[in-house]
Amino acid sequence: MKFGGLTCVDSLNTHVGKDELVGMIGPNGAGKTTVFNIITGVYNPSSGDVLFKEKSVVPLKPYEVAETGISRTFQNIRLFQSLSVRDNIRVSFVKSINAGFFISTLQIGNYLNEENEIEDKIDELLEIFGLIDVRDEYAVSLPYGEQRKVEIVRALATSPELLLLDEPAAGMNPTEKTELMNLIKMVKDKFKISILLIEHDMKVVMGVCERIIVLDYGKKIAEGNPENIKNDPKVIEAYLGESHH
Amino acid sequence: MKNKLLFLSSLVLVFIINLFAGNIDPYYYTILIYIGINIILASSLNLINGYTGQFSLGHAGFMAIGAYLSVSFSTYFAPFFIESFGQGIFGNTISFIILLLIGGIAAAIAGIIVGVPSLRLKGDYLAITTLGFAEIIRVIIQSLDVVGASQGFRGAYIFENGMKAAMIPADMSSVPYVFYSVPKYTNFFWTFAFVVIIIFFISNLMSSSYGRGFLAVKDDEIAAESMGVNTTKFKVIAFVSGAFFAGIAGALYGHFNLYINPEDFNFLKSVEIVVMVILGGMGSMIGVIIAAVILTILPEFLRGISEYRMIIYALLLIIMMLLRPQGLFGVQLRPGKKNKNK
Numbered sequence: 362m363k364f365g366g367l368t369c370v371d372s373l374n375t376h377v378g379k380d381e382l383v384g385m386i387g388p389n390g391a392g393k394t395t396v397f398n399i400i401t402g403v404y405n406p407s408s409g410d411v412l413f414k415e416k417s418v419v420p421l422k423p424y425e426v427a428e429t430g431i432s433r434t435f436q437n438i439r440l441f442q443s444l445s446v447r448d449n450i451r452v453s454f455v456k457s458i459n460a461g462f463f464i465s466t467l468q469i470g471n472y473l474n475e476e477n478e479i480e481d482k483i484d485e486l487l488e489i490f491g492l493i494d495v496r497d498e499y500a501v502s503l504p505y506g507e508q509r510k511v512e513i514v515r516a517l518a519t520s521p522e523l524l525l526l527d528e529p530a531a532g533m534n535p536t537e538k539t540e541l542m543n544l545i546k547m548v549k550d551k552f553k554i555s556i557l558l559i560e561h562d563m564k565v566v567m568g569v570c571e572r573i574i575v576l577d578y579g580k581k582i583a584e585g586n587p588e589n590i591k592n593d594p595k596v597i598e599a600y601l602g603e604s605h606h
Numbered sequence: 607m608k609n610k611l612l613f614l615s616s617l618v619l620v621f622i623i624n625l626f627a628g629n630i631d632p633y634y635y636t637i638l639i640y641i642g643i644n645i646i647l648a649s650s651l652n653l654i655n656g657y658t659g660q661f662s663l664g665h666a667g668f669m670a671i672g673a674y675l676s677v678s679f680s681t682y683f684a685p686f687f688i689e690s691f692g693q694g695i696f697g698n699t700i701s702f703i704i705l706l707l708i709g710g711i712a713a714a715i716a717g718i719i720v721g722v723p724s725l726r727l728k729g730d731y732l733a734i735t736t737l738g739f740a741e742i743i744r745v746i747i748q749s750l751d752v753v754g755a756s757q758g759f760r761g762a763y764i765f766e767n768g769m770k771a772a773m774i775p776a777d778m779s780s781v782p783y784v785f786y787s788v789p790k791y792t793n794f795f796w797t798f799a800f801v802v803i804i805i806f807f808i809s810n811l812m813s814s815s816y817g818r819g820f821l822a823v824k825d826d827e828i829a830a831e832s833m834g835v836n837t838t839k840f841k842v843i844a845f846v847s848g849a850f851f852a853g854i855a856g857a858l859y860g861h862f863n864l865y866i867n868p869e870d871f872n873f874l875k876s877v878e879i880v881v882m883v884i885l886g887g888m889g890s891m892i893g894v895i896i897a898a899v900i901l902t903i904l905p906e907f908l909r910g911i912s913e914y915r916m917i918i919y920a921l922l923l924i925i926m927m928l929l930r931p932q933g934l935f936g937v938q939l940r941p942g943k944k945n946k947n948k
Contacts, residue, residue: 401832427834435832441825443889444818451815452822456834458815462843465814466807468609472814479815519834 370395371579372409377523382549382556384570384587386563388599391576393559394436397525401433402426413523428456432521434512436528436559440500446511447483447496453518454479486514489551490544505532510541517548524549526558530565538562542569563600567591575599609810616802624795635794639862641902642797643855648882648898649804649891650851655880656889657812658844659824660725663733665852665879667740670871671716672709672853674753677788677860680705681762682770684786702791706800706857713853714846716743721845725838740876747868758867761787792862800858804851808891820844824889874916881919885926887933897934 370392377383385393398404400411402423411418418426432453441449458479460472487493490510495503500511509529516524529545530538546569549556560566566573567587575583575590577599583590590596627635647665654662680687680701687704691697724735753759754772764770765783774783811817819840822830827837860866878901886897905915926933 403828403832422836423828423831424834424836427832432834433832435829439826439829441822441829443825444821448818448821452818452830452835453833454815455819455822456836460814460816462811462816465816466811468810468814476815515833 370399370406370576373576373579373581375574375581375584377555377557379555380549380553382546382558382569382571384566384573385557385559385576386561386566386573387576389561390578392579393576394527395579396576397433397527397559400426400525401431424456427519427521430520430522431525432516432519432523433525434509434516434527434529436531438505438508438512440508440511440515442499442501444500445497446487446492446500446503449500449511450483450486450515450518451479453515454482456519483518486518489548490514506537506541509533513545513548517552522554524554524556526556528559528561530560530562535564538565539568542566545569563591609806613802613806616806617799620798620802621795623798624793627794636862637902637906638794639792639797639858641899642794642801643859643862644879644882644898644902645801645895646797646804646851646855646858647879648886648894649808650848650855651879652883652886652889652891652894653808653820653851654844654848655883656887656894657808657824658820658841659888660841660845661729661733662736662845662848663876663880664720664736664738664740665848666871666873666875667736667743668713668716668849668852669856669859669875670740670743670747670868672713672856673860673866673871674747674759674856675712675853676705676709676857677759677866678753678762679708680789680791680861681759681786682764684762684789685764698789698791701789702796702861705791705861706796706854709857709860710850710853713856714850716853717846717849718842721842721849725841725845737873737876740871741873744868744871747871756868758865759788760865761785788861788864790861790864792858797858797862800851800854805891805895807847807851821889877916878919881923884923885933887936890933890935893933893935 373396385396387393395404399406400418402418402421402425406419413429413431416429418429418431421429441452444452458475460470460475464470464472484493484496487496490513492507492510492514495507500508503511509531513526513529516526526545530541533541542565545556545558548554558566558570570587572585573587573590574581575593575596582595582599583593585593630638647669651662651665654660687701691700720736720739724732724739727735747753748756752772757773759772762770762772763774763783763785765778765781767781769778769781771778812820819830819835822833822835823837823840830837859870882897882901883894885901886893886895905912908915908918930936
């Protein structure tokens, strides 16, 4: 991915397996979020390809990418500010809803059943994340950590097969971070989805991720299981700087 | 179910009131009809500007298309309508439904033509494009002799030799003709039936899960796209259905006023509708209705100083922006929360 003369992500070659929880780490500006934007169709890569279920998603628009089963959260929270928690999540059902424009305005046919089903699914998801009590609040009025959770629920509600989480634990304290990571792992097992998550803090991902990709200056500098990553000299250098002794 | 009963009973109520509407003083009756038409216009623009967040400034253009097309049909094709449906109350009803739909559908088609390319633009650019569109429509009408050009349109002359025109051409002065004026179809029932229809249309749509797509587009297009919402489609739907109802409002206006002039649909008319939406509160149904009522009645009280009307509107808007930026009935989001995390 190039922006003008700046190469932001350079020949990244990796994969996420089925039901796998992969972490992507790297210092600030390493290009982690750009990778997400390329996968979800926000950016078109200058070269290369992104395959999902053996099909290229590069030519697709972001909403079409979502339809194929890739969903995401955002680093800078992007909740719908005029909607309640419940309605924020309801937006995720727009793509799969049977009732179109006319059925929704005339409220005929299976309309009410479908609305009730959606309502139940939303409540079920909110229950898992402990947000059921705040479901009627404006999403943007919640504390920071809960807003992040609403974003995850909203992404999950699109029934994705691959979930991209962009720093889901940003701004949380270490205990909250660990709790959230365990929750994410639980969600992965329960919904049988693959997750690729970005995290700044290496310690947090070590515990839950099965595989870790390390980016620095847009290049993959290491990939492997947490144990190997922790001891990889390149990774240590990227995070702590070059050692001079 | 409850919703449908409420809808039907509202229509019945409008019908019953209509039975007694003949006793209303004609002056007040006229104001009442204009209130209804303005509610339809403001609510339909609210769908575009308020709920979907696309700032359109050309609503009068769609109204003009609806008005001119349906009035042209009801005059130029008057013999056809009279022959097919007769002139009884039943025939008139059918004729009028067809004429209203012609106005609405024509405006909706114009909405597609304008909307599909221009909805890629955002904010000010979209406002300027739609404003330009409305002006183009007005200028085209102003130069179309077939609808009376800048003279305005009050009916069609159908000459014995088959010629049709909005004015008697100089060389035809000796040819016998029949003049078909615009039939006065619009009454309390039709106007307020459409007020009821648009209110239920918007509230049903916006309370449905599908309708959340519009609000999502307004709040954050990138997030909406990522959740699988085809934002372009939702924008076009809002734009086209807004245009449809503006076309209906135009058709109602034409068949009430019986005389339409391109100047009725100028830039100030578009602004007036936008002011109703902003004053009432973007995305607030009840607020916009109340604003439409107030802004229809207000000029009547200000007749003596009518040339200052736009100045008063501007002042009103400035005061609103300072005191209640969310509009009369707009929802107050907690200040500062929006950008807290950015």
